[in-house]
Amino acid sequence: MAKEKKQPRPKAETPKGFRDYFGADVTERKQMLDRIAEIYHRHGFDPLETSAVETVEALGKFLPDVDRPNAGVFAWQEAEVPGGGAGDWLALRYDLTAPLARVAAQFRNDLPSPYRRYAMGPVWRNEKPGPGRFRQFYQCDADTVGSASVAADAEICAMLSAALEHAGIQRGDYLIRINNRKVLNGILEAMGVPEGPVSDDVLRTIDKFDKVGRDGVRQLLTTGRKDDSGAEIAGVGLAPDQAEPVIAFLTSKGADNAETLANLRAAIGASATGAEGVDELAQIADMLQAMGVGPDQAIIDPSIVRGLGYYTGPVFEAELTFEILDEKGRKRQFGSVAGGGRYDGLVERFTGQKVPATGISIGVDRLLAALRAKGLMGGEAQGPVVVTVMDRDRMGEYQAMAAELRAAGIRAEVYLGNPKNFGNQLKYADKRGSPVAIIQGGDEADRGVVQVKDLILGAKIAAQASHEEWKAQPAQTEVPRGDLVAEVRRILG
Amino acid sequence: MAKEKKQPRPKAETPKGFRDYFGADVTERKQMLDRIAEIYHRHGFDPLETSAVETVEALGKFLPDVDRPNAGVFAWQEAEVPGGGAGDWLALRYDLTAPLARVAAQFRNDLPSPYRRYAMGPVWRNEKPGPGRFRQFYQCDADTVGSASVAADAEICAMLSAALEHAGIQRGDYLIRINNRKVLNGILEAMGVPEGPVSDDVLRTIDKFDKVGRDGVRQLLTTGRKDDSGAEIAGVGLAPDQAEPVIAFLTSKGADNAETLANLRAAIGASATGAEGVDELAQIADMLQAMGVGPDQAIIDPSIVRGLGYYTGPVFEAELTFEILDEKGRKRQFGSVAGGGRYDGLVERFTGQKVPATGISIGVDRLLAALRAKGLMGGEAQGPVVVTVMDRDRMGEYQAMAAELRAAGIRAEVYLGNPKNFGNQLKYADKRGSPVAIIQGGDEADRGVVQVKDLILGAKIAAQASHEEWKAQPAQTEVPRGDLVAEVRRILG
Structure with a gap:
């Protein structure tokens, strides 16, 4: 027998951007997710665990003519099928929503409708790793597929509130803010801006509200502004009075839901879409009250714009409102730990039929970090x-x-x-x-x-x-x- | 803008060999694993969760000169490193032991030694899918790394017994059988068969004991035999009296551990390795008794040969002993639900230093099926x-x-x-x-x-x-x- 050539020793290293979880890392996350799952279960949501691997086709992020469709996902091609040509491209799921869409289409005749499901598990992103940025991380989602009723949206918000509290975040330490894409569509309608490149520009601009504030958005919607580095950012080109309804929308939050809704009704003018959106928000506010969810837990807030370009109806975001000290001892707000909303076209890609859906995703690592910052974890020590x-x-x-x-x-x-x-x-x-x-x-x-x-x-x-x-x-x-x-x-x- | 070409609708299908778990599938498995984890935790084992993705180099199943190292695993190559040449090959883990080896080497200065850890999670095999054979499935492992003491082996057996019972398998419905590779090595030594092609052939033959029985092994060790299809299977070529010690080893189980150990001592002759192996089994038997584990829970049984070629010392296998009715209404034994043993070279590949280790892996799907067959699951209905x-x-x-x-x-x-x-x-x-x-x-x-x-x-x-x-x-x-x-x-x- 030929003598085996001596191999160099392999490196004992996690691949770049991946990490291991030891002891309390595992048990604390599990404890938190178990608490959240209890609440989801009590609300009638059923667990779903799809496999980590999907066909690239079903994930639906990529064009078939791309030679190697691995931008953003980890993908590989199956071996040739004997006599059957090239193998399928497979990929690791990059979120829990795309697999839900596939399941909702594949099992549409067997699943109850509406279908309430929750899912907890790792997802993978083929991105450049960085400090604190990993290529495998946990998501924790709950969605209702097949209900067009805003009652489904209100239920998701109430359930999120219950889940955060059951996980250990006290009432008063978080706030769920609710907005509605339809109201913004109504504003654009009232402004005479049809769906198209200009409305897309307006949406992109609004997304910067968090960063640049009211005056910044006003400048960007009209003639443009200088950013911090002094660079000139081009404006959308609206006339100043044309931009005002957008500013009115973003700043319409009043002292309570009633005042906010009144401000919104004034902002949308005669738009039917806008009126529908405000009605939906009014219904959600009523239903939250009926479920015992107070305005200190969930509130209508049109300044919440994250994801407004993606969602088609109500949009939710949960923020932690307490301050923590960062590594330099400075106080800072903890920020967002969950987000979601209503979206269309989930199942339509597969079946051609529109299926309305709404859902929420909790940032597992962020919420866990918050619980640790509050001293609510560490029992495993x-x-x-x-x-x-x-x-x-x-x-x-x-x-x-x-x-x-x-x-x-x-x-x-x-x-x-x-x-x-x-x-x-x-x-x-x-x-x-x-x-x-x-x-x-x-x-x-x-x-x-x-x-x-x-x-x-x-x-x-x-x-x-x-x-x-x-x-x-x-x-x-x-x-x-x-x-x-x-x-x-x-x-x- | 160019009009987008209409894409055909994607197929809503799981990739071949993958499946989804709904509702009770998820909660029942979770319930079972939670029960097992409780026992592991109480025995001082800590959870470890490695990422699904490892470098092919660290997984260590493949030679670097293979063009596409994806036989058996799902593997892909990272994009080129800018200015740094070809990217790493990455792969999904195919078991939980290879990642443990990598962790034990990577964190050898930080982990306690010995390091007791358990791991539960999916693994992936790039194999041809078939009925009931999936390419993603759960494993549930517990291992002790860094202890050469048979006390570690005895502890693993006692813990497995406690875990099975805590999961719902009653005492009397399972049996853990313990063998030792060193005893077989002693037998081969006594037979004058050195380590090499002949001893490998003997090991391969022994592995068929379950299937062909005592006489079949005797024929295969000597002149060969006809299989069920009438095909002639070549023998190893030992003389009949040379084969007898192997048969004596395989059939040395007595009425109790003492009798089995006496039979083994007779079979190994003057071999020092064999004596060491029998001593280890005797110590394990004593320690199990001290821990309150009876011979109806765990017993020395040299007829257990699965994995004997892979392991280097004690070998364990847990079988469920009750009968179930198969789909045709015939009674059949449930069979093996867990297996393990002592192995060397785990960390050595990485560091050059021998690190002894021992562990057990529970077949999650099989144990869950057994609990369902016993009517012990289904609370989620x-x-x-x-x-x-x-x-x-x-x-x-x-x-x-x-x-x-x-x-x-x-x-x-x-x-x-x-x-x-x-x-x-x-x-x-x-x-x-x-x-x-x-x-x-x-x-x-x-x-x-x-x-x-x-x-x-x-x-x-x-x-x-x-x-x-x-x-x-x-x-x-x-x-x-x-x-x-x-x-x-x-x-x-």
């Missing part, structure tokens, strides 16, 4: 009780101790490294975040006792105590073997 | 209470009813389809598996009452009752609006 190994031949007895602790519901493990150096065992317990170490040498075994070491108290004493106090070892107690579980329970409180 | 819509203008009041029910912990939803046809609403409730429908028309609203319809009782009556009984509608009750929640609670029991 405590490690297991570590049963140390003083005498290799009595491993069975150490394992029996761990088994007894587990039977009492206490997380416990036997030290499984090389037991020769006892210091290493305590270092290991420290690395594991163990609250308690169990020690039993031959002498203790003969006397039928165990040493129970309170590692948390021990660490405190080590940090603060004098040498004499330290030597007294108040953190270590000898108890009869039969009292092991009771003593550990006492220490764990 | 009941749908939400459906509040029907008799009067579109009173949607807020219907939503208030649903909100009240949810606040009382009852799953509830308002019908959001077109309410015109009331029959469709009841059909929808039926499709949803709803236990109760709520009905309130204008007349009921005026009188301050609601109709509460027991759909389960209703279905029973519809199936059995006479026309008169049916007309009496005992399944529908009118109650004051204020008693809605109480009445629904009464029906749900």
Whole structure:
């Protein structure tokens, strides 16, 4: 046999833009998603788990004549089908909405209609990775497919409010803002701007409202403005009085929903589309009230413009309103953690039939970061009780101790490294975040006792105590073997 | 602008070999994995979630000179690095062990040692799909990396036993069988067969023990045999008396562990490796007993040969021992649901240092199927209470009813389809598996009452009752609006 050529060692590295989640990273996210799923379930939503892989055709982001359709997604071509020509292009899903569209079309005769579903799982983006920007991340979506009623939109908002609170964000620490694309369409109608390049320009301009403010939008809609770098940004070219209805729309939020709706009615003039949009918002406001959702939880706010170009009806955005300190100690708002709205054409691509849908997507990583910033996570920090190994031949007895602790519901493990150096065992317990170490040498075994070491108290004493106090070892107690579980329970409180 | 060419409609289909999981499929699997995770956690194992994507280099299944390394895995090449030549080959993980190896090497200075971790998630295989064979499926693994002690192996077996029982498989309905590769190595040593082509042939032959039995293995080790189709299968070419130690090994299971161990000691002759292997099994048996794991839960059984070629020390396999009826009504054994063992070279590929490891993998789909066959799943079957819509203008009041029910912990939803046809609403409730429908028309609203319809009782009556009984509608009750929640609670029991 030919001698194998020696291979260089592979690099032990995650691919660029990917990461691993350890311990509490996994359990805290799971805990949060479980809480959210409880609320979705109680609202009649069913879980759906599609596979990570879809055909590029079904994902529908790409033209078939592109040689390698991997811009934005991770895609590859299946091997040739024997006698059947080129294989399909497959890709990792880039969101949870495209697979829902495929499912809603594929199973349209079997699914209940309307179909309420939630989905939680990773999605993949083939983008340039950067600090804090990953190419695999979690999404958590809930959508209702097949209902044209604004009752579906109101339900989504109420459910989002309940989900955020059940996950741990307190009432008053978040606000769901609701807008409606149809109102903006009505404004454009009233302005005499038909759907086309100009209305697209107006939409793109409005999207900058967050950044440039009222005056900035006014300039951009008319003659243009200088940006921070001094560069001249061309305007859309509207006359000043033509731009005013758009400004009126963006700034129409009043002291309460009634005032906001009145301002909007004034802004839309005689537009039928606009009137329909304002009516929808009025209905949503009424239904939220009926469901017990207050204006401190969800409110009509036409200044919410993110996604207004994409959605076709009501649009939602949830912001966290509390301040956190950033890495430089500066106060800042936490910002948006969820967004959604009503969209058309979801299933139409596949079937030719229009199917109305509305939904919400929660930013899993952002919400988790917010819960951590509020000190609402971190319950997983405590490690297991570590049963140390003083005498290799009595491993069975150490394992029996761990088994007894587990039977009492206490997380416990036997030290499984090389037991020769006892210091290493305590270092290991420290690395594991163990609250308690169990020690039993031959002498203790003969006397039928165990040493129970309170590692948390021990660490405190080590940090603060004098040498004499330290030597007294108040953190270590000898108890009869039969009292092991009771003593550990006492220490764990 | 050029007019867009009309695209043909995309097909709404999952790629071949992939599938979607709906409702109870998702929640039942989650419930089972949550139960298993509880046990792993209590044993000191920490969760690890690696990304779905690894470099082909780190996965390590492929030679770098293969043009397209996608045999067996889904792989693709990253776009060219600007100025840096060809991009990396990336691939979807095909199991959870290869990523663990990469993590153990990459984070070897940060992880506790030994490192106990569990992982649950999908893996992908680029194989020809077939009936019941999918290209994405779940794995559920637990491994201890960095411990050479058989205490780690014993712990894995005890933990597997606890996990199966906590998931719902009763004691007596499963059995974990334990073998040891070192004993077989000892047998080969005693036979005078050195490591090489002949020992490889012997290992391959042993792997067929399940299928061809004792006599079949004897024939295959010596002169060969005819298979069922009449084809002649060549033998390994051992002399009959040379083959006997292998047969003795495979059939050495006695009435209890002590007898099995005695039989093995006789079979290995003077081999030191063999003695080491038998000692390890004896230690594992002792430790299992110390942990309270009985011989009806885990037992030494040298007839377990699956994976014996891959593992380097103790080998485990868990079988379900109860019978189920297959689709043709025939009784059959459920078979294996978990397997594992000790393996070397996990981290060595990356670092050059040997790191011992041992672990177990549970077949998620098989175990779930077993729990379903035992009638231990299916709690998710009941749908939400459906509040029907008799009067579109009173949607807020219907939503208030649903909100009240949810606040009382009852799953509830308002019908959001077109309410015109009331029959469709009841059909929808039926499709949803709803236990109760709520009905309130204008007349009921005026009188301050609601109709509460027991759909389960209703279905029973519809199936059995006479026309008169049916007309009496005992399944529908009118109650004051204020008693809605109480009445629904009464029906749900």
